[in-house]
Amino acid sequence: MGGPAAAVGRLRGGWDVTVLERARELGEVGAGWSFAPNALRAADALGVGEQFRACSVPTEAGATMRLPDGAYLMRFQPEADQVLLANHRADLQRVLARHVPAEKIRTGCEVTGVRQDGAGVTVIRRDGGEMRADLLVGADGIHSTVRRGVWPDAPEPVFQRILCWRGVTAPGAVWPVRGFQTWSRGARFGAHPLVGERVFWFLTVRQEQPGLRFDDDLGEVAARTRGWHKPIPGLLAATPPEAVLRHDIHDLDPLPSYAKGRIALLGDAAHAMTPFLAQDACQALEDAVVLAAEAVGADSVPQALDRYDKARRPRSQQVQRMARTDPRLSLSTSGATYRLMPAMTPPGLHRHGSPQERPPLGLGPPVHAPRPGAVMGYRVPMVERARRRPRAGRPHRRRAVPKRPGFTRHIGTVSGVSTNGITTSSTARHSTPDEHGSRLRAAP
Numbered sequence: 001m002g003g004p005a006a007a008v009g010r011l012r013g014g015w016d017v018t019v020l021e022r023a024r025e026l027g028e029v030g031a032g033w034s035f036a037p038n039a040l041r042a043a044d045a046l047g048v049g050e051q052f053r054a055c056s057v058p059t060e061a062g063a064t065m066r067l068p069d070g071a072y073l074m075r076f077q078p079e080a081d082q083v084l085l086a087n088h089r090a091d092l093q094r095v096l097a098r099h100v101p102a103e104k105i106r107t108g109c110e111v112t113g114v115r116q117d118g119a120g121v122t123v124i125r126r127d128g129g130e131m132r133a134d135l136l137v138g139a140d141g142i143h144s145t146v147r148r149g150v151w152p153d154a155p156e157p158v159f160q161r162i163l164c165w166r167g168v169t170a171p172g173a174v175w176p177v178r179g180f181q182t183w184s185r186g187a188r189f190g191a192h193p194l195v196g197e198r199v200f201w202f203l204t205v206r207q208e209q210p211g212l213r214f215d216d217d218l219g220e221v222a223a224r225t226r227g228w229h230k231p232i233p234g235l236l237a238a239t240p241p242e243a244v245l246r247h248d249i250h251d252l253d254p255l256p257s258y259a260k261g262r263i264a265l266l267g268d269a270a271h272a273m274t275p276f277l278a279q280d281a282c283q284a285l286e287d288a289v290v291l292a293a294e295a296v297g298a299d300s301v302p303q304a305l306d307r308y309d310k311a312r313r314p315r316s317q318q319v320q321r322m323a324r325t326d327p328r329l330s331l332s333t334s335g336a337t338y339r340l341m342p343a344m345t346p347p348g349l350h351r352h353g354s355p356q357e358r359p360p361l362g363l364g365p366p367v368h369a370p371r372p373g374a375v376m377g378y379r380v381p382m383v384e385r386a387r388r389r390p391r392a393g394r395p396h397r398r399r400a401v402p403k404r405p406g407f408t409r410h411i412g413t414v415s416g417v418s419t420n421g422i423t424t425s426s427t428a429r430h431s432t433p434d435e436h437g438s439r440l441r442a443a444p
Contacts, residue, residue, distance in 0.1 A: 001089070002267030002284030003139035004096035007104070008046050009292035017104055018131065020123065022140075024108040026097055030089030031166035031245055032200025034059055034179075034192050034278045037082065042285035046292075051095045056085035059179030059192040062278065066182045070229030073183070084278060086179070086192035086200060088168065111140065114149045114263065121262050135301050136263045137291065139284070142250060144269035150260050155253045160274055162249035162327060163207035165221050172197040173238030174231050182228060186333035189225060191235060201235050204276075206333050210248040217244045249274055251324055254317045259305035266291065271316040273323040276330060280323070283316045 003019060010017045023029070035056070043052040063081035065074040097105065113124035114136060121136040138146025142157050175197040182189040186206040194200050203221050214220045218241045225232055252272045258265045267284035274280075291308050298304035332338065 001092060001096070001281055002269075002287055003137070004093065004100060005042075005046060005285050005288035006137050006139060006266055006291060008048060008096060008099045009288050011100065011104075012047060012292070017100070018133075019100060019105045020109040020111055020125070020131075021105060021107045022110045026093060026105070026107065029093070031168050031202075031243075032086055032088050032192055032194050033275070033281055034061065034084040034086045036062075036084055036278050036282050038279075039282035039285050040085065042282070042289045045289045046285070048095055048099060051098070052087075052092070053085065055091040055095055055195060056087040057193045057195055058083045059086040060084075061086075061179035061181050061190055061192055064178070064180040066180055066229060068182060068184045068225075068228040076178070084179075084192075086194060088194050088198070088200065091195065111145050114138075114146055116150075116261050116263060134262065135305070137266050138263065138269045139266040140269055142252065142268045142272035144265065146263065147255075147265055147269050150263050151255070151257075154255055157250035157252055157272065159210045160249050160251055160324065160327065161206055161208055162204055162274065162331065163212060164202060164204045164247050164249050164275075165217055165244060166200070166202045166247070167218070167221075167236075167239040167244045168194065169199045169201070169235055169238040170240065174199055174234045177231060177235075182232065183330060183338075184228075185335060185338040186331055187224060188330055189228070189232060191231075199235055199238075201232075201239070204249070204327075204331060206331050207248070210250075214246070216241070217246050251320065254320065255313075257309055258313055259302075259309040262301050262305070264291065264305045264308060270312075271320045273320040274327060275323070276326040277319060277323045279319050283319055287312055287316070 003021075007017050007019050040049060040052065043049040060076035060081070060083065062084045063074055063076045064072075066072055110126040111123055112126050115122050115124075116136070121133050123131045123133065123136060125131070136146065138144050138150075140146055147154055175193075177191055177193050177199045179192050180190070188204045189201065191199055191201040203225065205224065218236060218239060221244070222233075222236050225236070250272065251274050252268075252270075255265070255270065258270045266287045268280065270287070271283060272280070273283070290311050294307040294311060295304040298307065329337065
């Protein structure tokens with residue numbers, strides 16, 4: 001997804017972009033996911049915000065947390081909690097692809113190697129062909145060929161002892177669903193509504209070794225959630241077995257750089273993270289926007305990519321670390337930790353879910369979604385604020401988490417090339433911001 005987004009940014013800047021896609025066709029791939037507000041700001045900056053919202057559905061899963069018996073640990077409050085947007089991966093891919101001319105996307109084009117010199121980058125394809133570009137963006141996922149080729153000593157993906165199933169229900173079978181998460185000991189189930197009255201669901205569990213396989217994945221999910229509250233049984237019953245995906249969850253250790261010469265990494269290729277903060281795809285969209293913005297005023301492609309690296313690496317790696325830390329609580333197999341959650345819930349919230357009461361610090365679903373400001377240029381807190389229970393005899397107070405300093409950049413000219421799912425190449429010309437009017441100015 002980060003590759004097409006980067007291509008859109010390049011094209012808006014007047015560059016000639018070629019997207020190399022490993023898949024033979026852009027079809028119905030993946031399942032669903034959810035997006036925090038920073039992703040919407042990135043989509044707006046790329047000029048696809050309206051279409052992004054049109055293919056998405058609001059979900060309350062970020063602030064609705066339940067136990068397997070149906071008891072609420074947290075209930076969504078419209079006046080206080082942030083609605084996320086959920087969509088199907090294929091729907092969002094189609095939105096982005098519509099903004100890239102069909103002749104610029106080359107499917108069935110697997111990249112096997114790259115090399116660069118002072119004048120440009122050469123991409124080597126599996127069929128033996130080569131392509132030349134001014135700049136290469138590797139958005140080819142956690143097992144990135146570009147990353148291995150340019151940073152051969154970079155660490156391999158790290159298995160996080162997590163197994164995940166994902167599925168999408170048949171249209172209209174279980175509706176409406178407003179979105180929720182259910183936490184159990186060493187397991188976490190979640191559901192988000194999608195367009196077409198479909199529901200995306202997931203189950204994550206602790207798993208010590210990767211590579212575990214099952215003859216019947218849907219049956220395995222049903223067995224692990226037997227006796228859990230409605231609508232979980234109905235969601236599973238409404239899911240075609242062939243629509244269930246199973247993945248071991250890996251992430252990356254922080255890389256020392258996202259750019260080298262005329263080659264940059266973007267999205268999972270740069271900072272693959274666990275999905276527990278709803279930020280993996282959000283961070284890829286931010287990458288695409290910042291990559292475009294940092295080209296403005298740069299004297300050369302390497303200088304632009306160096307600025308991109310300095311702007312994106314600290315923020316994205318902070319989110320990456322938080323996403324790795326979150327499952328230590330939310331997927332804890334400790335009986336003491338699991339028993340502590342309802343025990344610490346304020347009276348009346350457990351069982352009945354009073355919307356006036358909130359859980360103490362640390363028990364809310366770990367959605368660290370920046371609220372104020374734009375994708376770039378505003379002071380964006382990684383955690384908006386911490387909710388605490390008031391001490392006896394003391395009024396409730398909220399402590400604001402210190403905000404990171406903002407920075408200002410403009411989008412107008414975009415240098416370089418973009419990559420879809422794999423890699424992208426292009427030869428481009430510079431354009432002025434006034435020619436396209438796609439300028440992003442954000443005051444701190």
